[in-house]
Amino acid sequence: MKVSVFNWAELSESERDTVLQRPAMVEDESIRQAVRDIIADVQANGDAALRELTCRFDRVDIDRFEVTSEEIDAAKSLLTKPDRRALKTAIANVRTFHAAQSSDDIDVTTTPGVRCERLTRPMETVGLYVPAGTAPLPSAAIMMAVPAQIAGCTNTVLCAPPRSDGTVDPAILYVARRTGVTRVFRVGGAQAIAAMAYGTESIPRVSKIFGPGNAFVAEAKSQVSADPNGAAQDLPAGPSEVLVIADESARAEVVAADLLSQAEHGEDSQVVLLCTSSELIEAVQTELQTQLEALPRSAIAAEAMTNSRLVRVASIDEAIAVSNRYAPEHLIINTRDARSLLPAITNAGSVFLGPWTPESLGDYCSGTNHVLPTYGFARNYSGLGVEQFQKFVTVQEASESGLRALGPIAQTLATLENLDAHERAVRVRLESL
Amino acid sequence: MKVSVFNWAELSESERDTVLQRPAMVEDESIRQAVRDIIADVQANGDAALRELTCRFDRVDIDRFEVTSEEIDAAKSLLTKPDRRALKTAIANVRTFHAAQSSDDIDVTTTPGVRCERLTRPMETVGLYVPAGTAPLPSAAIMMAVPAQIAGCTNTVLCAPPRSDGTVDPAILYVARRTGVTRVFRVGGAQAIAAMAYGTESIPRVSKIFGPGNAFVAEAKSQVSADPNGAAQDLPAGPSEVLVIADESARAEVVAADLLSQAEHGEDSQVVLLCTSSELIEAVQTELQTQLEALPRSAIAAEAMTNSRLVRVASIDEAIAVSNRYAPEHLIINTRDARSLLPAITNAGSVFLGPWTPESLGDYCSGTNHVLPTYGFARNYSGLGVEQFQKFVTVQEASESGLRALGPIAQTLATLENLDAHERAVRVRLESL
Numbered sequence: 001m002k003v004s005v006f007n008w009a010e011l012s013e014s015e016r017d018t019v020l021q022r023p024a025m026v027e028d029e030s031i032r033q034a035v036r037d038i039i040a041d042v043q044a045n046g047d048a049a050l051r052e053l054t055c056r057f058d059r060v061d062i063d064r065f066e067v068t069s070e071e072i073d074a075a076k077s078l079l080t081k082p083d084r085r086a087l088k089t090a091i092a093n094v095r096t097f098h099a100a101q102s103s104d105d106i107d108v109t110t111t112p113g114v115r116c117e118r119l120t121r122p123m124e125t126v127g128l129y130v131p132a133g134t135a136p137l138p139s140a141a142i143m144m145a146v147p148a149q150i151a152g153c154t155n156t157v158l159c160a161p162p163r164s165d166g167t168v169d170p171a172i173l174y175v176a177r178r179t180g181v182t183r184v185f186r187v188g189g190a191q192a193i194a195a196m197a198y199g200t201e202s203i204p205r206v207s208k209i210f211g212p213g214n215a216f217v218a219e220a221k222s223q224v225s226a227d228p229n230g231a232a233q234d235l236p237a238g239p240s241e242v243l244v245i246a247d248e249s250a251r252a253e254v255v256a257a258d259l260l261s262q263a264e265h266g267e268d269s270q271v272v273l274l275c276t277s278s279e280l281i282e283a284v285q286t287e288l289q290t291q292l293e294a295l296p297r298s299a300i301a302a303e304a305m306t307n308s309r310l311v312r313v314a315s316i317d318e319a320i321a322v323s324n325r326y327a328p329e330h331l332i333i334n335t336r337d338a339r340s341l342l343p344a345i346t347n348a349g350s351v352f353l354g355p356w357t358p359e360s361l362g363d364y365c366s367g368t369n370h371v372l373p374t375y376g377f378a379r380n381y382s383g384l385g386v387e388q389f390q391k392f393v394t395v396q397e398a399s400e401s402g403l404r405a406l407g408p409i410a411q412t413l414a415t416l417e418n419l420d421a422h423e424r425a426v427r428v429r430l431e432s433l
Numbered sequence: 434m435k436v437s438v439f440n441w442a443e444l445s446e447s448e449r450d451t452v453l454q455r456p457a458m459v460e461d462e463s464i465r466q467a468v469r470d471i472i473a474d475v476q477a478n479g480d481a482a483l484r485e486l487t488c489r490f491d492r493v494d495i496d497r498f499e500v501t502s503e504e505i506d507a508a509k510s511l512l513t514k515p516d517r518r519a520l521k522t523a524i525a526n527v528r529t530f531h532a533a534q535s536s537d538d539i540d541v542t543t544t545p546g547v548r549c550e551r552l553t554r555p556m557e558t559v560g561l562y563v564p565a566g567t568a569p570l571p572s573a574a575i576m577m578a579v580p581a582q583i584a585g586c587t588n589t590v591l592c593a594p595p596r597s598d599g600t601v602d603p604a605i606l607y608v609a610r611r612t613g614v615t616r617v618f619r620v621g622g623a624q625a626i627a628a629m630a631y632g633t634e635s636i637p638r639v640s641k642i643f644g645p646g647n648a649f650v651a652e653a654k655s656q657v658s659a660d661p662n663g664a665a666q667d668l669p670a671g672p673s674e675v676l677v678i679a680d681e682s683a684r685a686e687v688v689a690a691d692l693l694s695q696a697e698h699g700e701d702s703q704v705v706l707l708c709t710s711s712e713l714i715e716a717v718q719t720e721l722q723t724q725l726e727a728l729p730r731s732a733i734a735a736e737a738m739t740n741s742r743l744v745r746v747a748s749i750d751e752a753i754a755v756s757n758r759y760a761p762e763h764l765i766i767n768t769r770d771a772r773s774l775l776p777a778i779t780n781a782g783s784v785f786l787g788p789w790t791p792e793s794l795g796d797y798c799s800g801t802n803h804v805l806p807t808y809g810f811a812r813n814y815s816g817l818g819v820e821q822f823q824k825f826v827t828v829q830e831a832s833e834s835g836l837r838a839l840g841p842i843a844q845t846l847a848t849l850e851n852l853d854a855h856e857r858a859v860r861v862r863l864e865s866l
Contacts, residue, residue, distance in 0.1 A: 082845055085842075086841075086845035089839075089842045090846060093543040093544060093547075097539070097549045100539045101539065101551070103536075106534065110529045110799060114526075116799055118534070118801075123813050124779065124812070135851035139846055171849055226655075226659075228669065228671065232814070251861075254858075254862060257857050257858040258858050261858040264852060264855070291857070296851075296853050297854070347554070349826070349827070350827040350829070351827070352830075353829065356833055357829055357831045360843040360856070361547070361829060361831055362827075362829050363843070363847075364842065364843040364847065366547055366549055366831070367543035367544075368549050368551075375661050376661065378826075379824075380665040380824060381665070381824060382824040383825065383827060385825065387820070391811070391812075391813060392816065393778060393780075393781050394783040394795075394801040394816060395775065395783070395784040396784070396785060396786065396790055396794060397787055397790055398787070402789065403791075406522075406799065407791075409518075409519045410791070410793040410798055412515055413519050413571070413572055413798065414793055416516055416569075417570055417571070417572065418567065419730075420697070420730065421696070421697040421728055422792075424728075425691050426791050426794075428684075428690045429789060
């Protein structure tokens with residue numbers, strides 16, 4: 001495996017675009033059609049469709065989709081004490097960081113007698129999807145359920161695929177129990193998304209669906225969110241990615257490990273290194289080879305590395321400019337005085353500062369959310385937070401004197417826009433004063 | 434014109450669903466295809482396509498799309514003093530309310546030695562679309578440009594359709610000048626959305642597009658936002674709507690005027706009255722007829738009224754429950770002690786409290802934003818605010834001791850999820866300590 005190396009200064013603008021290009025996302029009409037069929041089936045046949053689809057895709061016959069409270073309680077005994085402690089610590093840190101995100105209500109008098117407010121309201125019913133494809137992802141459950149709980153959602157529904165014996169991964173159940181998830185269902189894939197968007201006999205309908213997943217899950221979220229009678233979705237899907245900025249103070253072994261920890265996510269993952277030192281780039285190349293061989297998921301990581309680039313930059317300032325242009329999901333700044341670079345970072349999902357902050361900390365337990373905008377969406381989307389489980393309601397209340405003062409302004413503007421009934425709604429009130 | 438009247442208590446659950454059903458949004462494949470063609474044309478041919486499309490749709494030949502600074506400055510002299518004063522007052526109130534929306538940065542130590550932050554960053558380049566179909570909408574320019582300015586967007590691009598003489602409505606230009614809009618272009622319709630999403634020789638590419646518009650504009654926003662290389666959009670489109678809750682203290686003339694001020698927006702607008710008094714419902718029916726005849730836009734309003742419902746409810750509590758189920762874009766509470774009902778309101782875009790607060794105040798100048806979630810999206814979307822022009826970047830920084838404390842937790846969870854390279858990225862650091 002040889003990763004491409006480029007020198008930024010020697011590239012033309014269009015070559016630079018190419019170097020920073022993401023791998024194209026597969027547009028597969030067969031996936032689209034399969035998902036359309038699954039959604040239509042679940043809408044028409046409810047639980048019966050879920051049962052049949054679960055037999056087909058998960059190879060297990062499920063009679064009762066809801067995981068019982070007893071089963072959730074029993075999950076604890078199936079985990080080791082260190083695993084439980086790790087999950088509890090992660091939950092605690094994510095809770096601490098997200099608790100600081102609560103929005104204060106706004107209450108402003110904009111004109112004497114005209115009071116304007118903004119109130120925060122939780123979404124009532126939300127759906128969390130926790131995949132368990134190559135491995136169960138209890139960390140994903142933490143990253144969604146904790147902000148839902150802090151937001152104050154009344155009903156938090158969680159779906160996770162059943163294992164071959166029909167049970168759900170105990171770490172996911174343990175997290176659900178400790179984070180206020182209301183109900184858990186053993187159903188996965190596009191059928192789980194369809195069930196939460198439209199409801200079935202056993203699965204309640206939700207107004208917004210969160211969570212990662214494979215191409216079928218992502219397509220299902222996209223389809224139900226395009227339907228006004230479906231459910232909203234969290235973030236646009238895309239392959240995971242990391243960009244590392246390193247200067248000569250960084251250790252090659254660490255830089256290579258950081259690049260590979262992203263590459264093992266999937267064959268479509270992308271990793272980019274921006275480095276001021278040619279020597280370090282060479283050393284990283286060697287380390288990548290060595291470390292890759294030792295990885296159980298080396299085939300996936302090796303494939304992902306073919307999408308990846310090592311780029312020589314002239315300065316750290318140039319690295320920051322390139323990074324902002326790329327807008328990475330994860331940005332590791334492994335340089336001297338990394339914190340001083342922070343004010344210049346405009347586009348990034350989450351930033352990992354200094355030599356002692358691997359991405360894994362944020363993926364699991366530093367406290368920040370690991371659901372982040374990828375594929376360049378960091379330019380115009382935020383990672384998951386409490387706000388995405390809430391919405392704002394604005395309020396205005398005019399007194400008689402407030403309407404006397406501001407009503408004529410509204411009348412003038414309504415007239416300017418030829419909206420006579422808008423003007424009249426003010427006039428019928430003013431005339432009675 | 435006779436508006437349907439229902440008694441909530443006498444309806445079955447499925448009849449209740451029907452009464453609260455929105456008019457179906459037209460799914461018109463011919464619009465979709467026309468918009469696809471326009472977008473492809475603008476992507477391929479840039480300004481030349483814009484010129485040709487503007488000739489075709491706006492019947493004017495535009496040579497230079499950018500509105501000059503001199504032209505923007507001259508707009509002031511084309512407006513009356515009262516119009517200028519009204520626009521200035523609206524801008525000032527919207528600014529006052531939106532200035533209160535700035536998010537504080539978060540800085541939390543979740544574990545000793547592990548510092549987590551959330552920083553706010555403006556979107557760099559945003560596009561505002563201001564339609565001018567049946568009438569120019571300078572108020573829409575205010576509602577988008579003021580939060581963009583408060584958010585700190587570096588480049589705010591505004592597009593508005595040219596009039597038959599090639600100029601842009603002076604009220605829109607006057608607002609642009611006073612709200613920090615960077616550049617203004619005379620181009621409208623789906624072609625304006627395509628130009629902002631992909632860029633042309635004269636129009637810069639933006640990362641997110643805001644603004645109302647007709648079916649072509651809405652479809653274009655939807656298409657470019659589905660393309661990862663396009664631009665994000667603000668809110669899903671839908672027809673405007675109001676729900677009025679009234680008790681016997683409300684005046685029929687006022688209630689009717691409020692219903693009609695929404696109905697005049699478009700034939701697909703929907704208005705709903707929830708009222709505890711049969712007498713008031715009858716009086717409102719009569720008033721609707723009288724006031725409708727006097728409206729210049731009576732044809733539009735009369736058509737919209739056929740989508741509309743007057744509903745008798747048993748109590749104000751029942752009215753609140755029905756309103757939350759409907760999730761109206763605008764909610765007027767014209768009752769005794771309206772403020773006491775506010776805590777029970779869970780789903781609404783914006784609320785207008787008491788007898789002296791017509792929707793027109795919020796549409797123009799109370800200070801709240803008039804870009805609001807319609808069509809039931811108030812369940813899971815907020816109206817426009819400063820946040821939609823910003824994104825959050827999270828940051829974490831571990832010290833050596835922070836990594837010693839929290840690294841093993843990340844290692845345990847990575848192992849639980851079978852992500853060995855994630856574990857290794859921690860280990861290579863811990864081993865060097």
